[in-house]
Amino acid sequence: MIGSLAQEVGIPRAVAEADRSRAFEAAVREHQAMVFSVAYHFLQDHAVAEELAQEVFLELYRHWDELESREHRIHWLRKVASRRCIDQTRRRKLRNHVSLEEAPEPFTWMPATDPILKRYIEQLLGKLADTPRLVVIMRYQEGLEPAEIADILDMPVATVKSHLQRSLALLRRKLSFATREGES
Amino acid sequence: MTDFEDQLRRALERKEPSADFAARVMARATQKKRPLAWVQWQSWAAAGIAASLCLGALGLEVEHRHTVELRQGQAARAQLIQAMEITSKKLHQIHKRVQGTL
Numbered sequence: 001m002i003g004s005l006a007q008e009v010g011i012p013r014a015v016a017e018a019d020r021s022r023a024f025e026a027a028v029r030e031h032q033a034m035v036f037s038v039a040y041h042f043l044q045d046h047a048v049a050e051e052l053a054q055e056v057f058l059e060l061y062r063h064w065d066e067l068e069s070r071e072h073r074i075h076w077l078r079k080v081a082s083r084r085c086i087d088q089t090r091r092r093k094l095r096n097h098v099s100l101e102e103a104p105e106p107f108t109w110m111p112a113t114d115p116i117l118k119r120y121i122e123q124l125l126g127k128l129a130d131t132p133r134l135v136v137i138m139r140y141q142e143g144l145e146p147a148e149i150a151d152i153l154d155m156p157v158a159t160v161k162s163h164l165q166r167s168l169a170l171l172r173r174k175l176s177f178a179t180r181e182g183e184s
Numbered sequence: 185m186t187d188f189e190d191q192l193r194r195a196l197e198r199k200e201p202s203a204d205f206a207a208r209v210m211a212r213a214t215q216k217k218r219p220l221a222w223v224q225w226q227s228w229a230a231a232g233i234a235a236s237l238c239l240g241a242l243g244l245e246v247e248h249r250h251t252v253e254l255r256q257g258q259a260a261r262a263q264l265i266q267a268m269e270i271t272s273k274k275l276h277q278i279h280k281r282v283q284g285t286l
Binding site for chain 2 (some may be wrong): 009021024025028029032033034036037041042049050053054057059063117118121122125136137140142143168171172
């Protein structure tokens with residue numbers, strides 16, 4: 001598309017390619033935290049998350065000309081990152097097979113502002129099943145509404161709401177145990 | 185939003201990847217790729233060379249077998265001729281002896 005447009009208006013192809021690369025690099029810098037964080041919060045492995053995020057951006061580079069606006073690119077990146085996260089766990093079996101219901105309670109009380117508590121929440125999140133975990137990440141990392149999450153993950157809005165309610169109830173129960181002891 | 189949801193949101197704040205992340209993506213995205221036609225040409229050339237080598241090896245093997253068979257045939261022929269010469273001499277000697285006694 002860029003090549004043909006460049007030929008039509010008489011711009012050398014190399015210049016058009018350089019513009020394309022610059023625009024792509026700007027997009028990578030703008031969205032790298034979003035894509036990497038989705039992968040990191042889902043996989044909980046820095047190196048694997050970076051590799052997955054790189055693959056997502058390389059796919060974006062291949063489809064660059066098809067994505068016309070910034071909003072379209074963001075939506076596309078969230079969708080592709082989510083799909084690749086699911087594929088990654090299926091392929092490499094990275095997930096911890098202990099479910100959240102079976103996860104042990106913390107043995108010490110943790111203040112709500114403590115970074116350890118933050119890490120504990122991440123760990124609890126890692127024990128959710130794949131789809132509910134992605135739903136929670138999209139809701140609380142990306143701040144998306146259930147209808148937007150449903151669109152990205154290709155599922156009914158009711159299913160998204162159901163995953164959210166159930167996951168929040170589980171997480172709240174585990175977390176309240178961790179903080180209740182300190183309050184008493 | 186409840187306190188619990190606030191905690192969740194803080195735990196899931198966006199994180200930055202490594203400092204050289206964008207540079208690594210750019211390096212991979214813009215690395216020169218050989219055109220498909222060149223790759224296909226290379227594949228066909230490699231297949232052609234492999235086929236030529238196989239045919240050459242097969243030809244050499246056939247030639248070698250032919251040479252060996254020829255040598256064996258010549259040796260057998262020479263042995264047969266030698267045997268016939270010896271037989272002929274012996275028959276000649278016997279024929280002389282028989283004529284001498286008569």
